Amino acid sequence: MAGRLDGKVAVITGGVSGIGLGTVELFVAEGARVVAADIQDEKGRMLERRFGGAVRYARSDVTVEGDIAGALGLANSEFGGLDILFNNAGISDMMRDVTEIQPETWSWIFDVLVRGPALGMKHATPLMLARGGGSIINTASIAGLQAGWGPIAYSSAKAAVIHLSRCAAAQLSPQKIRVNAICPGLIATSIFGASLGLPREVADQMAARVAEHGAKVQPVPKAGVPEDIAKAALYLASDDSEFVTGTHIVVDGGITVGSRHSWDQSGPSPFAALFPELGADAAAD
Template identity: 45%
Template sequence: MTGRLQGRIAIVTGAASGIGKAAATLFRAEGATVVAADVTPGEDIVIADAGREEDVMRLVNSAATTHGGLDIFFANAGISGGLASIFEQTPQDWQEILRVNLIGPFLAIKHAAPVMKARGKGSIVCTASVAGLRAGAGGPAYSASKAGVISLVEIAATQLAGANIRVNAICPGLIETGMTKGIYDNARAAGKEDMIGHLNPLKRGGEPDEIARAALFLASDDSSYVNGHALVVDGGLSCSHPFYRQDYGRTAF
């Protein structure tokens, strides 16, 4: 099936690389007009900070005035913040990670929903993570921010009741992107590439296109009765509870 987004207008944040770039490419291939945004310059990229309200408002207004409306917002932009422990992170670390990862999707919903309502329908997709489901898959602030995204889409789905606007999240597992480059590079340098993703039943990491296809499903009418849901795309990682205890040095419990 092709043309699943024919005639739709979409915004994709974090679109200069990784999952966002793959999604923007796929959405266009399926017929959408895509406003691709990122803080990093790139081909066909609109420079915008997804965690800054003025920038999100500008993206939404641009879609409405230049293209006639907005049907899809893929709030994908995010930062990892590293794997430092709670006892090593600062309030400033948390503020920046939450600003991009959680306030960004909040702003997308806040400003996209009124424009979508005028169109009679819409789909908002937010990138969460398996790290937001349980501990062990990311740093403290990152994991908390992604748990917040999962809660946010549930709340937004209920507050938009009757507007015919669906709000869902995707929870990727280990995907090869700029955010995980260090993990992949270190494994390959050590000759342990076959260990990447070994904790999930598929025994491999994922590709950005595999998450982009999940985003396409949630953005399109194929998921017309899916709302307030966190779709896990992780090779089966979260069906079990793998756990690795880290030694945080001076702080022992």
């Protein structure tokens, strides 16, 4: 049975752990050849050994334009071109008040989360045009849609990613290059530990806690895992989404549908809190 990405070549940044790794695994299973770009060399070498000729690792700091160009160039030289770019590499700041943010931190967050994808698109476009088109996918976040889901610099950058994707789609889609974003919710990865300032090893362990408790705070009673985002990326990367561009897909187990009372009647109703004299039953009506 043919895979949905047979014959396609992809570059995935942040590709050796978390969402990136889950997407590498799924894309290879669906027939793609993949360059996994990251800065975790040991994990990258292990990934190459695991998948043999289907995966190449490229050391790539997405804040360095030459690194991004190099990873995309590797896809071209090793696999003959480029069809898919998943700008997924991410970092997070610690939770802090806007009055406490440091200029250097703000710049670092935006360099990785916004400038990195923009540079990726810059260098991917000529390679995709040579193949007759392609698909660019950017990892945004529900933090870019609503306040309260992440640190302020991170949340602001993810909002920028959503609009960057929309603007780039307007420019590139007439040339058969589609651009879309994915907004993950609570996905069990190390980024939550990183936002608390924990070392990478401890942050990786914290992902297990997110997996354990995530299902309790959203309508869908299942912990979000990297494969959930990988499946959305597969749809956007494949020809199944050839009529989809300039939009974002929210993959969050329903956590942003409304207040807890909207999906858990035992939770506090904001309407009832405003009008307690009506009683809980009347407020529910």
